Each structure stands twice: as structure tokens, then as C-alpha cells.
Amino acid sequence: xxxxTIAVTGLNATDNPAPGVPxxxxxxxxxxxxxxxxxxxxxxxxxxxxxxxxxxxxxLMPYPSQGAQVLLERIAHIHGQTPIDVILPTLDSELPTYxxxxxxxxxxxxxxxxxxxxQLRLRSKAxxxxxxxxxxxxxxxxxxxxxxxxxxxxxxxxxxxVMVKGQFYDAYIAYSPMEVEGHxxxxxxxxGLPVIVQQFITGEExxxxxxxxxxxxxxxxVPMRKMQLTDxxxxxxxxxxxxxxxxxxxxxxxSKLAWQGPCELEIMREQTTGKHYMLEINPRFPAWVFLSVxxxxxxxxxxxxxxxxxxxxxxxxxxxxxxFLRHSFDQICTLADYEALTTAGELHRTNK
Amino acid sequence: xxxxxxxxxxxxxxxxxxxxxxSLNKSGTFLLKQLIEGxxxxxxxxxxxxxxxxxxxxxxxxxEQFLFRLKDLRVTxxxxx
Numbered sequence: 053x054x055x056x057t058i059a060v061t062g063l064n065a066t067d068n069p070a071p072g073v074p075x076x077x078x079x080x081x082x083x084x085x086x087x088x089x090x091x092x093x094x095x096x097x098x099x100x101x102x103x104x105x106x107x108x109x110x111x112l113m114p115y116p117s118q119g120a121q122v123l124l125e126r127i128a129h130i131h132g133q134t135p136i137d138v139i140l141p142t143l144d145s146e147l148p149t150y151x152x153x154x155x156x157x158x159x160x161x162x163x164x165x166x167x168x169x170x171q172l173r174l175r176s177k178a179x180x181x182x183x184x185x186x187x188x189x190x191x192x193x194x195x196x197x198x199x200x201x202x203x204x205x206x207x208x209x210x211x212x213x214v215m216v217k218g219q220f221y222d223a224y225i226a227y228s229p230m231e232v233e234g235h236x237x238x239x240x241x242x243x244g245l246p247v248i249v250q251q252f253i254t255g256e257e258x259x260x261x262x263x264x265x266x267x268x269x270x271x272x273x274v275p276m277r278k279m280q281l282t283d284x285x286x287x288x289x290x291x292x293x294x295x296x297x298x299x300x301x302x303x304x305x306x307s308k309l310a311w312q313g314p315c316e317l318e319i320m321r322e323q324t325t326g327k328h329y330m331l332e333i334n335p336r337f338p339a340w341v342f343l344s345v346x347x348x349x350x351x352x353x354x355x356x357x358x359x360x361x362x363x364x365x366x367x368x369x370x371x372x373x374x375x376f377l378r379h380s381f382d383q384i385c386t387l388a389d390y391e392a393l394t395t396a397g398e399l400h401r402t403n404k
Numbered sequence: 405x406x407x408x409x410x411x412x413x414x415x416x417x418x419x420x421x422x423x424x425x426x427s428l429n430k431s432g433t434f435l436l437k438q439l440i441e442g443x444x445x446x447x448x449x450x451x452x453x454x455x456x457x458x459x460x461x462x463x464x465x466x467x468e469q470f471l472f473r474l475k476d477l478r479v480t481x482x483x484x485x
Binding site: 297 | 421423424
């Protein structure tokens with residue numbers, strides 16, 4: 053009998069790593085039987101392609117911009133060589149394309165456990181107010197700016213400072229409408245419109261990896277406090293926490309969203325009131341997801357089981373005080389492996 | 405109230421609710437240990453005087469400041485129902 057075969061995307065492992073490598077490590081740690089892992093990479097230079105004990109086979113993939121049909125054809129080709137049971141997409145940018153081909157993949161016998169399209173739309177920063185208006189999830193007050201003439205009127209609705217955010221990336225603090233103007237222009241030229249202005253909340257920020265069952269239930273969640281940051285503000289070290297108030301907020305939000313699959317939540321606890329606010333919902337595992345394994349809550353493996361249609365019992369909150377510290381590593385790669393990926397777009401480590 | 409706290413003999417404190425860690429001095433470790441073991445805050449001054457070479461006024465001030473600091477850092481905050 054062939055082993056369970058799971059394909060995972062996002063094998064970039066730089067100082068702003070993709071979640072693919074830690075997701076694979078988690079699956080290997082969780083699976084009771086050895087499984088076969090297929091790495092779906094976008095670049096021959098993704099370090100995850102070459103790491104021992106990560107992917108058994110690696111295939112280069114078309115970028116999401118090439119469209120759903122090209123992606124489907126590539127997966128069908130891979131599936132013809134190495135039948136895939138489950139695909140775990142791990143990058144925000146590829147999810148919409150994977151959702152478009154979800155039905156075709158199901159017909160091929162390839163399963164996923166990912167958020168619904170409507171959930172992807174809800175978590176968009178430009179529509180974040182709807183979480184409060186429609187679902188009652190606390191979010192910082194925000195408005196979307198489509199032109200700079202809106203900026204002088206910000207005084208009427210906001211107390212400064214405010215956060216100025218791009219719809220996909222970048223966030224700056226602004227202490228006056230003049231500073232908003234500068235950030236607006238910078239973000240507009242880099243990420244396009246709209247630009248989002250958000251109430252600034254003083255307090256403690258927590259990061260959470262969670263999996264929802266799609267019916268309002270929380271399968272499991274591991275909250276952590278960042279202990280070290282990169283210059284891009286990404287976690288380079290963190291520690292699990294167990295705050296009953298935060299746990300209730302997470303459970304409530306996941307229930308109201310009826311979230312399906314993995315997500316990373318960024319939550320702020322306001323300093324004076326102790327009120328929690330949802331700052332961001334990322335529809336995928338974070339790169340620090342292996343901490344969930346360290347805390348005894350293997351959320352990537354739970355997601356594989358859910359994709360396979362198995363029941364997964366809701367997990368109790370994880371114990372606090374489990375740390376992770378990330379490190380960088382110089383991966384030695386053979387020219388033959390690099391050549392295989394560059395010329396054939398495939399690398400099969402199991403046949404060595 | 406203190407189940408979220410892990411305090412070592414050396415005074416290393418981890419607050420599991422917030423993820424914050426602290427290094428306490430000898431008297432701070434002593435006082436927090438008393439609280440964790442069930443002492444009432446009003447009894448701390450006498451306990452400090454019994455165990456450390458300190459006069460009553462200094463002990464009262466130190467205990468008051470220590471309790472204020474713990475509260476300010478959310479270490480002794482009750483969980484909302």
C-alpha cells in the first residue's frame with residue numbers, strides 16, 4: 053500500500069520564511085505512519101527544496117498570476133506521477149487560485165481543508181469593519197482612503213496617533229494628518245489603493261495559530277507572545293501563553309466566523325480596559341507553527357486529518373511557557389539537485 | 405489568582421497569562437512566594453520583618469510598592485468571569 057502523500061507549498065526559508073518547512077516538520081512529527089511529502093516550490097533556490105528529511109519529492113510550480121488552469125494542469129501532472137491525497141497551501145497569495153480549482157482537485161481525489169472564499173473576503177483589511185458590524189467581533193475602528201482629499205477630515209473621526217496600512221502589507225504610525233499624507237503616498241505607490249487608516253491601540257499584542265472546523269468549532273489554538281522580532285517585525289522567538297480571557301475571545305471569533313482550516317490571528321489586548329481587538333486574520337499557518345507541536349497541539353497534522361474527513365476532537369488550551377527560537381542555517385546543496393530543479397522542475401530525493 | 409505564575413527558587417518569574425518574564429530580588433521572591441502559598445497581602449509586612457533585617461516603616465513601604473508593581477504588571481490581576 054502506498055503511503056499517505058501530502059503536498060505542501062511555500063518552501064522559502066529566508067529571514068521572512070514561508071510556513072511550508074515547519075508545516076512539513078509538523079506533519080512528519082504527527083503522522084503515526086511514515087508519509088510521503090511532496091514540496092511544491094516556486095523557486096529552485098527555495099532552501100526547503102534541499103533540506104534533509106523535509107520533502108521526498110519537489111516540483112516547481114507556476115506562480116498564481118499564471119492562473120487556475122495552469123495550476124490545475126501542473127497538479128494533475130504531478131498527481132499522475134505521484135498520487136496526492138492532501139494539499140496544504142501555505143501562502144496567502146496562492147489561496148484564491150487553489151480555491152478556484154478545489155472542485156477539480158476533489159474530482160482527482162486530492163483534498164484540502166482551507167477557508168471558504170467568503171471568509172477570505174471578510175479578512176481583507178479593506179473590509180475589516182464588517183467583522184464588527186456583521187459579526188460583532190471587536191476590531192479597531194478604521195476607514196479606507198482612496199484619495200488624499202479624505203485625509204484632512206480624519207481629525208473628525210480619529211484621535212491621533214493612527215495606524216496607516218497597505219491593503220496587503222506595510223503599516224506605519226502617524227501622529228498627524230500630515231504624516232498620514234506621507235505614508236498614504238508611499239503605500240499607494242507600493243501596494244496600490246485603498247490605504248487603510250486604523251485606530252491606534254496601546255497594549256500587548258499576541259499572535260495565535262488556530263484551526264477551525266468550518267462549523268463554528270475551534271479545533272485548537274496556540275497563542276504566543278513574540279519575544280524577538282526581525283527588522284520586518286516578524287517573530288524570531290516566542291513563548292506560549294494561556295490567558296482565559298484571550299482564549300474566550302479566540303473561541304468566540306472562530307465561532308462567529310465559522311472559520312474552516314488554519315489561520316493566524318493577530319490580537320491586541322488594550323492596556324487600560326483589557327479589551328481584546330482583532331488586528332489581522334491571515335488565512336494560513338504562520339511560519340512559527342512548529343511551536344504548536346512543541347506545545348503538544350499539532351495543528352498541521354490535525355488539518356491533514358480534517359482534510360481526510362477524519363474526526364478531530366477539540367484540543368484543550370496548550371500549556372504556557374513553551375519557547376521557540378528561530379535560527380538561520382547554511383544549507384549545502386549539490387549542483388545536481390539544483391540542476392534537476394532548474395532544468396526539469398522536479399527533484400526526487402527518494403530515488404537516490 | 406496565582407495559578408498562571410511559575411516562580412523559581414532563584415526568583416525567575418513567568419506569567420503564563422501574558423508571557424512576560426521577570427527577575428525578582430530576594431525579598432520580592434520571598435513576598436510573592438508567600439502570596440502564592442496563600443498569605444494575605446496584609447500579613448506580608450510582618451513576614452518581611454520576621455525574615456529580613458528591616459524596620460517596620462521600610463517594610464510597609466516596600467510591601468506597598470511591591471504589591472502596586474505586581475498589580476501594574478497584571479501579575480496579580482483576577483481573570484474576568
